[in-house]
Each structure stands twice: as C-alpha cells, then as structure tokens.
Amino acid sequence: AQSVSQHNHHVxxxxxxxxxxxxNYSYGGTVNLFWYVQYPGQHLQLLxxxxxxxxxxxGIKGFEAEFIKSKFSFNLRKPSxxxxxxxxxxxxxxxxxxxxxxxxxxxxxxxxx
Amino acid sequence: xxGVSQTPSNKVTEKGKYVELRCDPxxxxxxxxxxxxxxxxxxxFLIYFQGTGAADDSxxxxxxFFAVRPEGSVSTLKIQRTERGDSAVYLCASSLxxxxxxxxxxxxxTRLTVL
Numbered sequence: 119a120q121s122v123s124q125h126n127h128h129v130x131x132x133x134x135x136x137x138x139x140x141x142n143y144s145y146g147g148t149v150n151l152f153w154y155v156q157y158p159g160q161h162l163q164l165l166x167x168x169x170x171x172x173x174x175x176x177g178i179k180g181f182e183a184e185f186i187k188s189k190f191s192f193n194l195r196k197p198s199x200x201x202x203x204x205x206x207x208x209x210x211x212x213x214x215x216x217x218x219x220x221x222x223x224x225x226x227x228x229x230x231x
Numbered sequence: 232x233x234g235v236s237q238t239p240s241n242k243v244t245e246k247g248k249y250v251e252l253r254c255d256p257x258x259x260x261x262x263x264x265x266x267x268x269x270x271x272x273x274x275x276f277l278i279y280f281q282g283t284g285a286a287d288d289s290x291x292x293x294x295x296f297f298a299v300r301p302e303g304s305v306s307t308l309k310i311q312r313t314e315r316g317d318s319a320v321y322l323c324a325s326s327l328x329x330x331x332x333x334x335x336x337x338x339x340x341t342r343l344t345v346l
Contacts, residue, residue, distance in 0.1 A: 162274070208273050219266075
C-alpha cells in the first residue's frame with residue numbers, strides 16, 4: 119500500500135524566513151499530489167495540487183511545491199512566511215486510479231512574530 | 232449551506248454504546264468520503280460513496296463500522312459496540328464528482344470520545 123512521509127513533525131520559524139516542508143511518497147506508478155492546510159480552529163483546506171505537466175505548482179497564499187519524480191518527493195515551499203501561516207500542513211497522494219487520499223502525519227508550522 | 236457540515240461537533244459515549252455521526256455535503260456534490268484522524272496523525276480513509284452506493288469501503292477497520300447515504304446526499308457513519316480505540320476525529324469530505332482531479336472539501340469533523 120502507498121504511504122506518505124512527512125519527516126518534520128514541528129517546524130518553528132521567524133516571520134520572513136523561508137519555508138520548505140518535506141513530503142515523500144512510496145508508490146511507483148502515476149500519482150496525484152496534494153498539500154492541505156489546517157489553520158487553528160478551522161477545517162482542512164486545499165493549498166495546491168499536482169496532476170501532470172509543469173512539476174512546479176503554485177498554490178494559494180504564495181505557496182508552491184515541486185514534484186521530483188526521481189525522488190518521489192513533493193516538497194512545499196514559501197519564500198517568506200508570515201505569522202498567519204501558523205497551521206498544520208498535510209501532504210496527501212492518490213495513486214492514478216484511486217479516489218481516496220492517503221495523508222502524511224502532518225507538520226505543525228509555528229511562525230513567531 | 233456553503234460548506235460541508237457535520238453533527239455533532241463533539242460526542243462523548245461509553246464503551247459498548249452505539250453512535251451515529253452525520254455528514255451534510257455541499258449541495259450537488261455526488262462523491263462523499265469519510266476519514267478518521269487520530270491524535271498526531273493524518274486523516275485515514277474509511278469509505279467513500281458515489282451517489283447512494285458505497286464505491287469503496289476498504290478503509291473501514293471492522294464490521295462494527297457501517298455507513299449509509301440513502302438519498303445520495305446526507306451520510307451517516309454508524310459505530311456499534313464502541314471501543315476506547317475508536318476515539319478520534321471523524322472527518323467528512325465531498326467533491327463534485329468522483330475522479331482523481333476533484334478537490335475534496337472537508338467538514339469540521341466530529342470529535343468522538345469513548346470512555
């Protein structure tokens with residue numbers, strides 16, 4: 119079965135610092151890739167997704183992610199974080215034919231003002 | 232409503248009791264998903280529906296768990312003979328149509344605590 123690894127459990131940054139959250143998956147075929155975010159007290163919402171084409175995907179709020187097929191990775195980046203980016207971030211995948219999402223365990227990001 | 236709604240928001244029950252958790256998807260969304268999120272983990276898939284039928288129930292942990300969606304809209308997740316290990320946040324999501332390109336919109340979840 120496919121799995122998703124997020125190696126950073128908790129990341130603490132100061133405002134304006136750059137962010138990169140790691141995500142690796144274990145599935146050899148075609149995959150669809152997602153990053154979801156959960157702000158404090160809110161429900162999960164989609165940040166960005168990759169299906170095909172340009173491996174550099176841009177999402178909402180200045181986030182982007184790069185799909186590197188040879189490394190089975192889909193890391194999330196943001197050049198300059200803000201205090202309002204404090205949230206939990208989840209990477210998720212669906213193998214090409216599946217419908218349900220397989221999530222990583224999440225990374226809690228804390229941005230200090 | 233504008234988003235996916237779930238009731239109740241919190242449910243506390245005793246071991247061995249029966250519980251029902253309700254999900255109201257976004258109007259017009261034909262696909263509905265249930266996930267379970269334990270503390271410190273990401274959501275884990277339980278079951279999804281396309282219309283009224285369960286298209287994939289492979290994530291249900293055992294036969295104490297059952298879900299229905301009789302009219303293709305509201306869904307109910309039913310847990311019999313609850314156990315302490317069932318304590319978790321149960322999330323519901325819906326999407327416009329089943330397909331790997333569709334964004335799943337999540338509800339706020341029901342926090343189930345089994346004493």
